[in-house]
Amino acid sequence: MSFVEYKDIIQNGDTAIVFLGHDSMFAIKVQQGGATQTKYGAIKHSTDLIGKRYGSRITCSKGGWVYILHPTPELWTVTLPHRTQILYSTDISMIIMMLELKPGSIVCESGTGSGSLSHAIIRTIAPTGQLYTVEFHKQRADKAKEEFHEHKVDHLVTVKTQDVCKEGFGVTNIADAVFLDIPSPWEAVKYAKSALKIEGGRICSFSPCIEQVQRTCLAMTEQGFNDISTFEILLRVHDVRTVSLQLPDFGTGDKNSLDKPADTVSQSKGKCCTDSQQGTIQFKSGAPVKEMAGHTGYLTFATKYLS
Numbered sequence: 396m397s398f399v400e401y402k403d404i405i406q407n408g409d410t411a412i413v414f415l416g417h418d419s420m421f422a423i424k425v426q427q428g429g430a431t432q433t434k435y436g437a438i439k440h441s442t443d444l445i446g447k448r449y450g451s452r453i454t455c456s457k458g459g460w461v462y463i464l465h466p467t468p469e470l471w472t473v474t475l476p477h478r479t480q481i482l483y484s485t486d487i488s489m490i491i492m493m494l495e496l497k498p499g500s501i502v503c504e505s506g507t508g509s510g511s512l513s514h515a516i517i518r519t520i521a522p523t524g525q526l527y528t529v530e531f532h533k534q535r536a537d538k539a540k541e542e543f544h545e546h547k548v549d550h551l552v553t554v555k556t557q558d559v560c561k562e563g564f565g566v567t568n569i570a571d572a573v574f575l576d577i578p579s580p581w582e583a584v585k586y587a588k589s590a591l592k593i594e595g596g597r598i599c600s601f602s603p604c605i606e607q608v609q610r611t612c613l614a615m616t617e618q619g620f621n622d623i624s625t626f627e628i629l630l631r632v633h634d635v636r637t638v639s640l641q642l643p644d645f646g647t648g649d650k651n652s653l654d655k656p657a658d659t660v661s662q663s664k665g666k667c668c669t670d671s672q673q674g675t676i677q678f679k680s681g682a683p684v685k686e687m688a689g690h691t692g693y694l695t696f697a698t699k700y701l702s
């Protein structure tokens with residue numbers, strides 16, 4: 396199992412995703428002789444998982460079932476053990492696109508944190524790129540290294556345990572892009588500039604507070620970055636549901652005449668139906684969900700031109 400290559404069959408030592416539903420999934424390490432408890436009962440790794448195909452529906456000991464999925468960076472983001480706050484797919488997708496990452500890209504990142512963004516970057520730059528990720532918290536750096544090894548992507552990433560604001564990324568003029576998710580990104584901007592290729596590249600900084608953004612923009616300007624722009628990315632989810640509305644009664648006494656407009660819609664578009672017994676009309680409607688995830692942070696992007 397590797398996070399950058401799909402394979403069919405579940406094997407001993409794999410990281411796999413136990414999928415109970417879109418709001419309920421978790422990651423496991425498949426181990427000969429191991430067992431995992433779920434609300435539907437136990438899954439025995441040797442008999443239920445090893446040798447089965449990824450995507451299989453597995454019946455648990457109490458009769459309920461789960462799906463076993465091959466891991467992806469997106470699934471890892473929603474199942475990984477949190478050591479820090481992490482970036483989620485909404486921000487990650489914008490970061491990958493706006494930094495123009497592709498197979499072969501060289502990227503510098505700090506801090507590594509829980510490795511949520513790192514996995515997405517690694518999948519994008521594989522098979523020939525390299526991620527240099529800097530994390531000054533030793534246990535976090537060590538845990539990230541261990542996970543990259545388990546996920547068979549360690550050849551695509553170099554983890555450095557140092558303070559990026561004092562020692563930089565440890566590389567000079569090789570990066571296509573730099574990403575910062577640290578409390579004081581403005582202190583690391585000059586190191587980002589020296590890590591980027593002579594011919595230029597892109598930088599992105601993630602900060603929850605606008606005061607951090609202001610200081611970072613100032614530092615980017617002082618270091619000669621161009622095209623500085625800040626975004627806030629909000630994901631607006633819509634629910635599709637069936638709506639029932641009471642048919643209006645205009646008091647004519649002729650019930651059939653009231654059904655006419657709705658029946659006409661039903662025939663012409665096939666999206667609407669009436670229940671004249673009940674005096675209601677039913678149709679499918681898409682509407683934003685009442686509660687949505689709000690502010691995560693601001694993404695500030697800029698370009699270093701050939702100097």
Ligand SMILES: C[S@@+](CC[C@H](N)C(=O)[O-])C[C@H]1O[C@@H](n2cnc3c(N)ncnc32)[C@H](O)[C@@H]1O
Pocket residue numbers: 479480481482505506507508509510511512513529530531532535557558559560561576577578579
């Ligand atoms: C919010 S977390 C990063 C989360 C990461 N982007 C993810 O998606 O999992 C910030 C990390 O930056 C590290 N950090 C903060 N300041 C740092 C610095 N000056 N040098 C290196 N790492 C730093 C922290 O220890 C922490 O682990």
